[in-house]
Structure formats: C-alpha cells, structure tokens
C-alpha cells in the first residue's frame with residue numbers, strides 16, 4: 001500500500017519534470033522563461049512585470065525572443081501597433097491630449113516644443129518614446145499619461161510618423177541614429 005503511494009509520487013514527479021523539460025524545448029516557452037529570468041534577476045529594470053504581461057497577452061509581435069537574448073528594451077522593443085489605423089487613432093489622441101502644448105500637428109506651441117524635427121532628449125526609440133509618454137519628463141511640464149496602454153503605443157506610432165515626416169520634409173538622407181542606452185526617468 002505504502003509502496004504504491006510512493007510509486008505514484010515518483011511517477012507524478014517524473015511526469016512534472018518531463019513536462020517542464022519538454023516545454024523548455026519549445027522556443028516560445030524558452031524565450032518566455034529567459035525573459036522572466038532576466039526580469040527576476042534585475043536585468044530589465046525599466047520594463048514592469050505588467051508591461052511584459054501585456055506584451056504577451058496582446059499577442060502582437062514585440063520582439064520578445066530578441067529581448068530574451070539581449071535584455072535591452074531600448075534597442076529591442078519595437079512598437080507593433082503602427083498600422084495606418086493606429087497612426088490615425090494616435091493623431092486623434094494627440095489632438096485631444098497633447099495639442100494644447102505641442103500644437104495640433106506637433107509643430108509646437110506656447111507649452112511645448114515642436115516634435116517633428118526634435119532630436120529627442122530621451123531618444124527616439126519606440127520604448128523610450130513609450131516611457132516618455134507614460135511617465136512624462138520630470139522637472140518639466142510634460143505630464144505623465146494615464147491613457148490606456150494600447151493608446152500610448154498608438155501615440156508612439158503617431159510620434160514616429162511625425163518624426164519620419166519631419167525627416168522627409170527636411171529631406172535628410174541619414175535616418176537619425178536611435179540611441180539604445182538605458183534612460184533615467186526618475
């Protein structure tokens with residue numbers, strides 16, 4: 001009797017162990033585990049657990065396997081919400097939430113700088129822009145935003161579109177270098 005319970009336990013443990021090993025060989029699961037490990041060991045301080053959760057849950061392509069390989073969100077995270085529809089929603093959000101300072105087309109106003117030609121102080125990478133929109137800029141009037149997560153990515157899509165547009169207007173050949181340095185917002 002006792003022996004049978006013992007065997008059952010051994011079987012359960014082996015089965016669990018086997019499943020973990022088997023799952024670990026699925027690339028998606030493996031990169032997921034790698035990201036969780038990076039986050040848990042402090043390599044991804046600027047990406048919250050909630051952000052990671054939402055990136056995974058959104059089902060959109062956030063370059064997570066690449067992020068697992070190189071845990072630098074400023075270099076690795078790309079905004080997947082950048083369709084023309086996203087840009088269009090972003091531009092509406094911009095007009096209702098940002099235009100009072102930056103002007104309706106982002107070209108600047110009394111309260112904020114022009115954005116199309118701006119050499120972003122905090123870098124123009126997608127993740128840096130997302131953080132700027134989310135957290136604002138300390139010590140300035142640029143406010144933090146509590147818009148829904150997806151809307152902030154649409155704003156990033158619009159900001160990208162604006163800067164690209166600005167670049168085209170300036171007829172500049174060289175695309176501005178995106179800095180991949182971690183950025184301090186605090």
Ligand code: HEC
Pocket residue numbers: 094097098099100101102111112113115118119120121122123129132133137140141142143145155159
């Ligand atoms: C109350 C005025 C105000 C509002 C509203 C505002 N901003 Fe700003 N924004 C500023 C100011 C001022 C700066 C310049 C901050 C600095 O000196 O670095 C700025 C800077 C920025 C920058 C440049 C950051 C950099 O790295 O150089 C971006 C991008 C930006 N704002 C986007 C937005 C978006 C998107 C919204 C709407 C969700 C918004 N802003 C709403 C005032 C505002």
